[in-house]
Amino acid sequence: xxxxxxxxxxxxAAAKLAERALxxxxxxxxxxxxxxxxxxxxxxxxxILAANAEDLADERASVLSEALRDxxxxxxxxxxxxxxxxxxxxxxxxxxxEELEHRTLASGIDLRKxxxxxxxxxxxxxxxxxxxIDCAALTIKSGNAIILRGSSYAERSNGALAAxxxxxxxxxxxxEDAVLLLGGDRGDLAELATREDTIDLLIPRGGxxxxxxxxxVATVPVMYAAAGNCHVYVHAEADxxxxxxxxxxxxxxxxxxxxxxxxxxxxxxxxxxxxxxxxADLDEHGVELFGDERARELxxxxxxxxxHEDDWDREYLELxxxxxVVDSLIDAVEHINAHGTGHSExxxxxxxxxxxxxxxxxxxxxxxxxxxxxFTDGFEYGMGAEIGNSxxxxxARGPIGLRELTTFKYVARGDGQVRE
Amino acid sequence: xxxxxxxxxxxxAAAKLAERALxxxxxxxxxxxxxxxxxxxxxxxxxILAANAEDLADERASVLSEALRDxxxxxxxxxxxxxxxxxxxxxxxxxxxEELEHRTLASGIDLRKxxxxxxxxxxxxxxxxxxxIDCAALTIKSGNAIILRGSSYAERSNGALAAxxxxxxxxxxxxEDAVLLLGGDRGDLAELATREDTIDLLIPRGGxxxxxxxxxVATVPVMYAAAGNCHVYVHAEADxxxxxxxxxxxxxxxxxxxxxxxxxxxxxxxxxxxxxxxxADLDEHGVELFGDERARELxxxxxxxxxHEDDWDREYLELxxxxxVVDSLIDAVEHINAHGTGHSExxxxxxxxxxxxxxxxxxxxxxxxxxxxxFTDGFEYGMGAEIGNSxxxxxARGPIGLRELTTFKYVARGDGQVRE
Numbered sequence: 001x002x003x004x005x006x007x008x009x010x011x012x013a014a015a016k017l018a019e020r021a022l023x024x025x026x027x028x029x030x031x032x033x034x035x036x037x038x039x040x041x042x043x044x045x046x047x048i049l050a051a052n053a054e055d056l057a058d059e060r061a062s063v064l065s066e067a068l069r070d071x072x073x074x075x076x077x078x079x080x081x082x083x084x085x086x087x088x089x090x091x092x093x094x095x096x097x098e099e100l101e102h103r104t105l106a107s108g109i110d111l112r113k114x115x116x117x118x119x120x121x122x123x124x125x126x127x128x129x130x131x132x133i134d135c136a137a138l139t140i141k142s143g144n145a146i147i148l149r150g151s152s153y154a155e156r157s158n159g160a161l162a163a164x165x166x167x168x169x170x171x172x173x174x175x176e177d178a179v180l181l182l183g184g185d186r187g188d189l190a191e192l193a194t195r196e197d198t199i200d201l202l203i204p205r206g207g208x209x210x211x212x213x214x215x216x217v218a219t220v221p222v223m224y225a226a227a228g229n230c231h232v233y234v235h236a237e238a239d240x241x242x243x244x245x246x247x248x249x250x251x252x253x254x255x256x257x258x259x260x261x262x263x264x265x266x267x268x269x270x271x272x273x274x275x276x277x278x279x280a281d282l283d284e285h286g287v288e289l290f291g292d293e294r295a296r297e298l299x300x301x302x303x304x305x306x307x308h309e310d311d312w313d314r315e316y317l318e319l320x321x322x323x324x325v326v327d328s329l330i331d332a333v334e335h336i337n338a339h340g341t342g343h344s345e346x347x348x349x350x351x352x353x354x355x356x357x358x359x360x361x362x363x364x365x366x367x368x369x370x371x372x373x374x375f376t377d378g379f380e381y382g383m384g385a386e387i388g389n390s391x392x393x394x395x396a397r398g399p400i401g402l403r404e405l406t407t408f409k410y411v412a413r414g415d416g417q418v419r420e
Numbered sequence: 421x422x423x424x425x426x427x428x429x430x431x432x433a434a435a436k437l438a439e440r441a442l443x444x445x446x447x448x449x450x451x452x453x454x455x456x457x458x459x460x461x462x463x464x465x466x467x468i469l470a471a472n473a474e475d476l477a478d479e480r481a482s483v484l485s486e487a488l489r490d491x492x493x494x495x496x497x498x499x500x501x502x503x504x505x506x507x508x509x510x511x512x513x514x515x516x517x518e519e520l521e522h523r524t525l526a527s528g529i530d531l532r533k534x535x536x537x538x539x540x541x542x543x544x545x546x547x548x549x550x551x552x553i554d555c556a557a558l559t560i561k562s563g564n565a566i567i568l569r570g571s572s573y574a575e576r577s578n579g580a581l582a583a584x585x586x587x588x589x590x591x592x593x594x595x596e597d598a599v600l601l602l603g604g605d606r607g608d609l610a611e612l613a614t615r616e617d618t619i620d621l622l623i624p625r626g627g628x629x630x631x632x633x634x635x636x637v638a639t640v641p642v643m644y645a646a647a648g649n650c651h652v653y654v655h656a657e658a659d660x661x662x663x664x665x666x667x668x669x670x671x672x673x674x675x676x677x678x679x680x681x682x683x684x685x686x687x688x689x690x691x692x693x694x695x696x697x698x699x700a701d702l703d704e705h706g707v708e709l710f711g712d713e714r715a716r717e718l719x720x721x722x723x724x725x726x727x728h729e730d731d732w733d734r735e736y737l738e739l740x741x742x743x744x745v746v747d748s749l750i751d752a753v754e755h756i757n758a759h760g761t762g763h764s765e766x767x768x769x770x771x772x773x774x775x776x777x778x779x780x781x782x783x784x785x786x787x788x789x790x791x792x793x794x795f796t797d798g799f800e801y802g803m804g805a806e807i808g809n810s811x812x813x814x815x816a817r818g819p820i821g822l823r824e825l826t827t828f829k830y831v832a833r834g835d836g837q838v839r840e
Binding site for chain 2: 020024103105106107109111118119200201215219221223239242245246248249250253254355359360361363364365366367368369370371372374375376380381382392393394395397398407408409410411412413414415416417418419
């Protein structure tokens with residue numbers, strides 16, 4: 001299972017060689033490789049689980065927190081879920097080769113704008129072995145070669161999983177080296193992140209520390225999976241019942257993800273009626289609350305701490321929420337644009353005018369009217385699996401799916417045209 | 421004419437304030453501002469020319485080369501050309517507000533993907549005052565605020581031109597501060613290039629030294645106008661007459677631009693017949709030639725120097741060309757992918773199969789079959805004015821026009837949906 005190659009240079013060279021063959025491969029071949037991956041995940045479960053058990057038994061793993069150990073742990077059920085994920089990607093449309101535009105120029109040249117793979121994508125991730133399969137499947141379908149740089153804690157698990165994908169590629173007549181696993185121990189991140197001759201896109205999948213480390217050294221293009229300080233703003237003309245349901249859902253349904261709400265803003269006109277009720281709801285769901293002066297005054301019997309200046313910028317990712325009272329829609333928008341991360345922002349209102357204004361003025365990847373922020377997701381948006389969510393404005397904003405892993409080229413055909 | 425604000429911080433604050441008003445402005449208002457700009461350029465010609473004369477008479481300008489002085493110089497004709505350029509932008513479609521996708525999600529949420537401005541764009545440029553007008557017009561039309569940082573050599577000219585645009589904005593009821601001119605003397609480039617809270621996109625318009633300076637310090641998103649080491653590959657089955665016409669056009673029609681050809685590759689099968697003829701043609705047009713061993717052997721009577729290793733990577737931007745003989749289409753593709761800059765690459769061939777292979781395998785923004793590389797251009801492509809050409813793969817590839825100066829947001833409308 002000698003999947004881990006020995007150096008960044010060798011890995012990059014192998015990826016460049018594999019890139020073109022995969023980029024020009026027909027959809028059928030790519031789908032065959034994905035089908036084979038799903039099948040082999042089933043057939044090789046025992047080996048994969050054994051490799052994972054070794055990772056977990058390794059002395060190094062003894063330092064991991066309970067949560068991190070859980071992320072590292074594979075079970076038959078989790079392997080089956082990976083295989084299901086791969087099959088779901090088979091069912092998606094292949095974005096490669098799609099004609100985005102087609103016209104005849106004044107010169108008579110036939111010009112087509114055609115979707116093509118990016119080339120070589122690198123993904124740097126932490127100790128979640130499933131990322132190996134999820135990312136490899138997305139890049140195979142979108143015709144990209146991938147360099148996976150996982151965590152050393154998951155070395156054997158990732159090796160077993162990457163071996164499955166490589167075998168599947170070979171079975172489909174595609175180059176094995178379209179999926180390459182780079183060891184995580186070598187402090188070679190800086191080398192990878194500066195290989196502009198090879199890496200067309202680098203995606204870090206992990207916490208803020210990983211992102212910061214990459215920001216410091218990277219010269220290749222990077223797409224950062226988003227941090228989400230998402231807000232729900234309850235407008236003066238909100239339906240209080242709907243607002244309660246949306247606030248609670250946005251905060252508690254799955255607090256550890258980037259589209260969960262972190263801040264609640266309530267219009268002063270509705271706050272005296274609404275706040276005591278929603279805060280009691282949140283409290284009942286175990287949410288720890290921090291409020292500004294007015295929110296604390298209106299909290300009724302609910303325990304609510306004092307919000308400090310930097311609480312407005314926090315992405316808690318747990319059952320905590322900052323609560324503020326604002327005097328107007330404009331104040332809410334100003335607050336959101338100043339403190340938000342441009343991920344997902346919601347207004348609850350019965351006023352069409354207020355909704356229009358909020359939608360026009362809030363600067364974010366996704367803006368919601370009368371719905372929970374939790375919907376920002378590739379599956380929910382009908383785009384299929386995603387590799388993360390982007391809060392950047394260039395190239396991809398929102399869910400990063402198959403299409404976002406492609407670029408385009410202009411193909412111009414003439415019969416001897418020259419420029420006058 | 422106090423257009424130049426005093427600091428990067430003040431300029432950024434003013435741009436942020438202007439951004440939203442311009443971003444939500446209707447097309448009519450933006451077009452009114454552009455019409456007024458074109459009109460005022462005519463009415464203020466005398467003032468503009470006087471300011472330009474002062475720039476040219478300044479002691480600082482005495483160090484400029486003849487070519488740079490020419491770029492700095494304004495004439496009535498050049499002012500008229502700027503005004504025509506602005507009117508041409510009025511005629512283009514406003515990309516803002518275009519619905520890119522629209523669907524109803526399983527949850528019943530109505531989801532629209534809508535084109536919106538990027539926000540604040542910064543352009544850093546050298547001593548070409550026309551860039552002030554060209555860029556301001558493109559950003560106004562695309563709903564973006566712009567921070568212009570020109571050269572100190574063109575300080576008064578840029579000031580006069582920016583004043584015209586600001587007056588036009590005010591006349592159209594739009595915020596003047598949507599166009600801000602920053603002095604060029606303050607060594608404040610690093611400050612501007614790291615204002616991630618304000619600058620959504622930075623575009624350097626100038627030579628390699630400017631690009632390198634920005635690459636070193638920038639943390640905001642940057643789109644680099646491309647360098648173009650473009651190739652013409654004459655295939656074994658090329659029509660020699662067509663090939664001559666295309667090679668000569670690509671090299672000599674306007675050698676100083678990025679889509680001009682710098683390297684000629686000729687298939688060994690056609691080289692003995694074709695090379696002496698095309699080299700004589702190029703020689704006649706004053707092109708200085710550098711060749712590999714085989715090209716030099718087949719040069720006939722034409723004088724051709726020895727191509728050194730780094731000549732294959734050169735963007736001459738003048739009447740010089742490197743010439744090589746290759747053994748096959750595959751060799752040509754390998755050479756182009758190794759030495760090209762991903763800008764514009766051409767094959768001349770009568771073989772549909774060869775054309776297909778070239779188009780599929782060459783990794784570039786624009787790939788030509790039987791046409792000159794010189795066509796890569798926003799106007800030629802029917803996109804209207806451009807702010808440059810991109811050889812990046814993310815966001816914009818090829819001409820950077822109005823659409824490439826926008827992003828999108830997802831607007832989701834529900835009636836109380838929450839995530840299960």
